[in-house]
Amino acid sequence: MLRTVAGVGAGFALGYCMPKLDALAPLAEPVEQALHKLHLQFGPKPNIQLTYFDIAGVAEKVRLTCVVGKLPFNDVRVSFEQWPKLKPTSKFGQLPMMEVDGTTVAQSSAMLNYVGKVTGMYPSEPKKALKVDEVIGLHEDLWGAIRPSILVMRDPKLSQKEAQRRQAEMRKELADEKIPAILGFFEKMLAENGTGFFVGSTPTTADIAVYTQLRALQAGYLDGIPKTCVDPFPKLKAFYNQINSRPEVEEWYKKKK
Ligand SMILES: N[C@@H](CCC(=O)N[C@@H](CS)C(=O)NCC(=O)O)C(=O)O
Structure with a gap:
C-alpha cells in the first residue's frame, strides 16, 4: 500500500516536473561543459597511456579528443619493426592499446567513448549521445567501405598486378559513389543541426572522429581517392576548416603527423 502511494506520488512529481526540466534543457550543455572543465582542472586525472603505430589510423580520434578536451595522456608510438x-x-x-590507471584495454571505439566521457565530449544526455553514436556509426561505415581496397593489396592469393587492378576498380567505385554518398549524409546532418558541429554546439567525439577521417581522405595517400573529395560539400568543408584551425589542433599537427 505504502509502495503504491509512493509510486503514484513519484509518478505525479515526475509528470509535473518533466515539462519544467525540458525548459531547462538549453542550459544543460554549457553547465555540463563548465562542470567538466572544473573537474578536469581540479579533480583527479586518470593516468592514460595510448600505444599505437606512428600513424593516424584508428587511434587518431582518441588522441585528438584528448588534445581538444585537454586531457593529458602519454602518447606512445610503436614502429612496424x-x-x-x-x-x-x-x-x-x-x-x-590503452592503459588507464594500470588497466589495459583494446578497441579504439571503447577508448574514444571513455576519453569522451572524461573530457565531457561525449554527452551524458541520452538523446544527444544517441546522435553522437549515429554519426560515429556512419564514420565507421565509411572506413568499412574503404578497408577492402587497402586489404586487397595484402591478399597472398593475388599477383601484384591483379591486386592493383582490383584496388583501382574499388577505388573508382568509392570515389564516384560510396564516399560522396556518405559525405552527403554528413553534409545533411550538419545542415540539420545548424551549429557547425554534428551534435549540440560544442565539439563532441563525433566531430573529432569525422574530422580525423576527412583529414585522412584529403591527405592524398589513398590512391584513386581525389584530395578534393570533400570540396563539393560546403558545410562539411567549413566544419573541417573550423576544427582544423582550432589552436590546439594546429599545435598538435605542427608536432605530429
Ligand atoms: N577494432 C580495432 C581494430 C584494430 C586494428 O585493426 N589494428 C591494426 C592497425 S589499424 C593492427 O593492430 N594491425 C596489426 C596486426 O593485426 O598485427 C580497433 O578499432 O581498435
Whole structure:
C-alpha cells in the first residue's frame, strides 16, 4: 500500500516536473561543459597511456579528443619493426592499446567513448549521445567501405598486378559513389543541426572522429581517392576548416603527423 502511494506520488512529481526540466534543457550543455572543465582542472586525472603505430589510423580520434578536451595522456608510438615482438603481449593481438590507471584495454571505439566521457565530449544526455553514436556509426561505415581496397593489396592469393587492378576498380567505385554518398549524409546532418558541429554546439567525439577521417581522405595517400573529395560539400568543408584551425589542433599537427 505504502509502495503504491509512493509510486503514484513519484509518478505525479515526475509528470509535473518533466515539462519544467525540458525548459531547462538549453542550459544543460554549457553547465555540463563548465562542470567538466572544473573537474578536469581540479579533480583527479586518470593516468592514460595510448600505444599505437606512428600513424593516424584508428587511434587518431582518441588522441585528438584528448588534445581538444585537454586531457593529458602519454602518447606512445610503436614502429612496424618493433610490432612483431610486442604483438604476443598485446590484449587482442592488435593496436591501439590503452592503459588507464594500470588497466589495459583494446578497441579504439571503447577508448574514444571513455576519453569522451572524461573530457565531457561525449554527452551524458541520452538523446544527444544517441546522435553522437549515429554519426560515429556512419564514420565507421565509411572506413568499412574503404578497408577492402587497402586489404586487397595484402591478399597472398593475388599477383601484384591483379591486386592493383582490383584496388583501382574499388577505388573508382568509392570515389564516384560510396564516399560522396556518405559525405552527403554528413553534409545533411550538419545542415540539420545548424551549429557547425554534428551534435549540440560544442565539439563532441563525433566531430573529432569525422574530422580525423576527412583529414585522412584529403591527405592524398589513398590512391584513386581525389584530395578534393570533400570540396563539393560546403558545410562539411567549413566544419573541417573550423576544427582544423582550432589552436590546439594546429599545435598538435605542427608536432605530429
Ligand atoms: N577494432 C580495432 C581494430 C584494430 C586494428 O585493426 N589494428 C591494426 C592497425 S589499424 C593492427 O593492430 N594491425 C596489426 C596486426 O593485426 O598485427 C580497433 O578499432 O581498435
